[in-house]
Amino acid sequence: MNKLTLLIRYKLKMWSNIPLRRGRRKIPLPFYILMLAGVFIAISVPLYLFTLDLFQNYSKIIFNGISLADLFVEISMIGIFVLVLVTDTPAIALNVFMSEDVDFLLSLPISQSTIFISKNLETIIQGGFPALFVIPILISYANATMMPWYMITVMFLMYIIYFVIVNSISSIIALGVSKFASRSGTQRFMVFTSLIVYVLSILLMSTVSSLNPNDKNITEAFASYLSTINLPFLPSTWFINAIKLRIDGLLPLIITATILAFVTYRISSSGILSGYSKMKSATKHIRMRNYNLKSPEQAFVSKDLKLMRREPSILFLLIYPAIFPLFLLIGGVMGRGQSSITHALTGGILISIFISSMYTVIATASLVSIEIKVGEFIKTLPVGNRTPLWSKAFVITGAFAIVMMVTFSILSAFFGGFILSVITVLLSIPVLLILSFFGVYATVKWPNSIGGVRRPLNTTGNFVSMGIGFLGALIATSEGLYFSGNRIFPFLSPAYQFLIFLAGPIAGEIIMAFVIFELLSKIDWANPYETK
Amino acid sequence: MTQLVKVSNLKKNFGTFTAVKSISFNINSGEIYGFLGPNGAGKTTTIKMLTGILVPTSGKIEICGLDLLTHPLEVKSQIGVVPDEPKLYENLTGQEFLEFVGSIFLMDKDEMKKRIEELCDAFEINFLEKFIGDYSHGMKQKLMLTSVLMRKPKVIFLDEATVGLDAKSAKILKMLLKKYANEGSSIFMTTHVLEIAEKMCDRIGIINAGEIIAEGTLSDLRNESGKQSLEDIFLQLTGSTDEEVKEIIQNL
Ligand SMILES: Nc1ncnc2c1ncn2[C@@H]1O[C@H](COP(=O)(O)OP(=O)(O)O)[C@@H](O)[C@H]1O
Numbered sequence: 001m002n003k004l005t006l007l008i009r010y011k012l013k014m015w016s017n018i019p020l021r022r023g024r025r026k027i028p029l030p031f032y033i034l035m036l037a038g039v040f041i042a043i044s045v046p047l048y049l050f051t052l053d054l055f056q057n058y059s060k061i062i063f064n065g066i067s068l069a070d071l072f073v074e075i076s077m078i079g080i081f082v083l084v085l086v087t088d089t090p091a092i093a094l095n096v097f098m099s100e101d102v103d104f105l106l107s108l109p110i111s112q113s114t115i116f117i118s119k120n121l122e123t124i125i126q127g128g129f130p131a132l133f134v135i136p137i138l139i140s141y142a143n144a145t146m147m148p149w150y151m152i153t154v155m156f157l158m159y160i161i162y163f164v165i166v167n168s169i170s171s172i173i174a175l176g177v178s179k180f181a182s183r184s185g186t187q188r189f190m191v192f193t194s195l196i197v198y199v200l201s202i203l204l205m206s207t208v209s210s211l212n213p214n215d216k217n218i219t220e221a222f223a224s225y226l227s228t229i230n231l232p233f234l235p236s237t238w239f240i241n242a243i244k245l246r247i248d249g250l251l252p253l254i255i256t257a258t259i260l261a262f263v264t265y266r267i268s269s270s271g272i273l274s275g276y277s278k279m280k281s282a283t284k285h286i287r288m289r290n291y292n293l294k295s296p297e298q299a300f301v302s303k304d305l306k307l308m309r310r311e312p313s314i315l316f317l318l319i320y321p322a323i324f325p326l327f328l329l330i331g332g333v334m335g336r337g338q339s340s341i342t343h344a345l346t347g348g349i350l351i352s353i354f355i356s357s358m359y360t361v362i363a364t365a366s367l368v369s370i371e372i373k374v375g376e377f378i379k380t381l382p383v384g385n386r387t388p389l390w391s392k393a394f395v396i397t398g399a400f401a402i403v404m405m406v407t408f409s410i411l412s413a414f415f416g417g418f419i420l421s422v423i424t425v426l427l428s429i430p431v432l433l434i435l436s437f438f439g440v441y442a443t444v445k446w447p448n449s450i451g452g453v454r455r456p457l458n459t460t461g462n463f464v465s466m467g468i469g470f471l472g473a474l475i476a477t478s479e480g481l482y483f484s485g486n487r488i489f490p491f492l493s494p495a496y497q498f499l500i501f502l503a504g505p506i507a508g509e510i511i512m513a514f515v516i517f518e519l520l521s522k523i524d525w526a527n528p529y530e531t532k
Numbered sequence: 533m534t535q536l537v538k539v540s541n542l543k544k545n546f547g548t549f550t551a552v553k554s555i556s557f558n559i560n561s562g563e564i565y566g567f568l569g570p571n572g573a574g575k576t577t578t579i580k581m582l583t584g585i586l587v588p589t590s591g592k593i594e595i596c597g598l599d600l601l602t603h604p605l606e607v608k609s610q611i612g613v614v615p616d617e618p619k620l621y622e623n624l625t626g627q628e629f630l631e632f633v634g635s636i637f638l639m640d641k642d643e644m645k646k647r648i649e650e651l652c653d654a655f656e657i658n659f660l661e662k663f664i665g666d667y668s669h670g671m672k673q674k675l676m677l678t679s680v681l682m683r684k685p686k687v688i689f690l691d692e693a694t695v696g697l698d699a700k701s702a703k704i705l706k707m708l709l710k711k712y713a714n715e716g717s718s719i720f721m722t723t724h725v726l727e728i729a730e731k732m733c734d735r736i737g738i739i740n741a742g743e744i745i746a747e748g749t750l751s752d753l754r755n756e757s758g759k760q761s762l763e764d765i766f767l768q769l770t771g772s773t774d775e776e777v778k779e780i781i782q783n784l
């Protein structure tokens with residue numbers, strides 16, 4: 001136990017040292033906790049108020065002895081089950097079974113199970129934050145159904161037990177994963193799990209918020225649909241029964257948690273931690289391979305494409321411009337009526353362009369930072385110093401343009417407006433290219449030497465590139481706005497419209513291009529990555 | 533005999549600290565030149581300057597008859613570099629990395645394929661389809677060696693190349709380097725494994741605190757110092773005698 005607290009204390013120390021290593025002032029740990037608590041309260045108070053209202057209405061609608069409120073709690077529990085399972089499993093696999101410092105810890109006189117528990121706690125602290133947001137939901141449920149205090153205590157106890165079940169299952173799956181998957185494969189897999197969570201939560205939110213408890217038909221249909229969720233073998237069903245102190249909930253929940261926790265504990269203390277399969281190099285004979293050779297420039301572009309495709313944090317940035325129009329469109333379809341759909345479509349396209357412009361800088365910076373990491377190798381190649389940087393700007397611009405193109409084509413196949421999409425994408429490409437070159441400049445000028453791919457820029461760099469990204473986004477969107485015929489200032493004459501939304505932005509674009517290329521020419525290209 | 537590498541008065545400052553103080557040496561074609569020195573002596577800094585990674589503070593580097601500073605690309609296309617700590621693209625597979633290098637150096641496809649297969653056999657490389665991020669240090673080193681040796685460059689620079697390798701691969705590397713030298717390449721290798729320097733190198737330069745304090749063939753060095761083993765010569769030159777070492781051990 002002593003060693004466990006020691007391990008956790010040191011991990012907390014390392015986390016609070018991170019800003020120090022970035023060359024900033026050390027933030028004391030209590031301050032961090034306060035900050036997280038602030039975020040938590042800021043989100044959970046509105047959540048509490050929202051769900052309180054919901055539960056008060058829902059608890060009156062009852063089917064087969066289950067109120068709609070109960071079903072809502074069950075949905076939340078299933079949601080949190082999936083969420084924790086999906087995010088924690090790869091995180092545990094990476095953190096516990098494939099972590100490099102586990103190798104070191106194993107060489108110390110600390111028992112395997114202590115290491116396992118501390119590493120597991122670490123993962124929960126890092127990734128289990130969403131699980132906290134069930135708490136305000138549970139409190140408002142308790143309030144709405146007027147639970148006495150001892151039942152509230154039981155409820156939270158049950159929630160902890162529920163969490164133990166989820167965590168044990170993730171640990172067991174993670175162990176399996178670590179036996180056949182490679183480290184980099186698991187890392188890449190994490191982006192998709194996070195994406196699933198993202199889409200799921202958007203869907204869930206929009207379904208829940210679109211419900212009107214006073215509309216009898218919808219709620220009844222919803223309730224009968226939900227009752228398929230109230231299955232006797234699901235832990236979420238046990239949970240809702242358990243918090244009503246029903247024995248058919250308490251018993252399976254506690255027994256399952258005990259068994260799973262025991263199994264996980266046994267597995268963790270039986271020498272399995274170190275056994276991650278680093279690499280299987282079983283293939284004895286070397287397969288006849290075909291090597292694909294290209295021109296040096298093409299080779300750079302194709303390599304950068306591969307690196308981009310395989311870098312989760314960049315992929316994430318690329319996904320946003322595709323997701324947001326969808327989000328708006330869901331709203332538009334729900335608002336019903338052709339005009340709201342058209343509005344949503346235009347809005348979606350413009351938002352997509354805006355987001356693409358904002359993210360182009362940071363995506364390019366990320367890609368350049370990968371190159372900086374292997375900077376010395378690049379310098380030994382017989383290529384001009386600019387080639388590696390040019391190729392990145394083109395790859396990122398192309399990627400964002402293609403994402404927008406595809407999104408808009410799909411949207412316009414359903415809702416029309418193809419010409420508008422094509423025009424706006426074409427107009428935004430030069431802006432994206434300029435912004436992307438700015439990203440190159442920013443990474444060389446304001447590198448964050450320890451931030452890695454996720455945080456390629458230091459504070460100044462982030463600040464400046466946000467500003468420039470915003471400027472570029474404004475330019476690109478106002479051009480789009482002009483061609484969409486969306487007159488936000490109807491009192492302006494067409495001439496002024498032209499000046500403000502087209503001529504002005506294009507002039508701004510040209511000035512921006514000029515300034516950025518001027519800045520780029522001042523970089524020491526012979527040594528773009530030289531750091532002191 | 534042609535001199536493929538000519539270095540004169542090479543110097544590198546890091547701020548006020550001088551890591552390399554005005555060193556000069558030449559390497560002939562067909563020669564293996566060993567660069568010895570204690571940790572922090574300036575070996576890696578020198579190799580980085582010779583390969584165009586670091587810009588020297590002053591001095592002249594000529595490789596294959598070309599000035600590195602004025603003709604960097606021409607020089608780089610004729611040399612190969614194996615760094616001490618291979619940092620590679622973690623999200624590329626070994627094969628993709630080799631394709632990238634082959635494309636940059638405009639290699640012939642069939643020739644490249646043949647060479648890679650030979651080298652894979654020699655170094656027992658069977659992980660080309662895996663991502664580099666999953667490689668061990670030795671695997672990365674082998675991949676880097678393959679990417680350099682497949683090109684048969686005129687001049688090869690190796691920084692502590694045998695460190696991560698298993699005994700068999702190290703032995704094969706040594707034999708390959710000998711073979712390439714016999715075919716006319718120049719090889720510059722840093723090491724602090726004295727035995728490797730003793731067995732392999734035609735000429736040895738000993739660097740300490742940024743200065744070359746002795747240079748020559750092994751027998752030159754022996755004659756100069758009057759000692760037989762390279763270890764004794766090395767310890768004497770770098771300012772620590774046998775007695776001193778013994779005393780340190782005793783006090784521990
Ligand atoms: N980028 C740098 N900035 C400052 N000092 C450096 C840098 N690189 C190397 N040095 C210093 O130069 C000296 C020589 O280093 P190096 O060439 O790596 O030695 P080694 O012979 O062990 O390879 C060391 O004292 C090292 O601290």
Ligand SMILES: [Mg+2]
Binds near residue numbers: 575577616
């Ligand atoms: Mg070194």
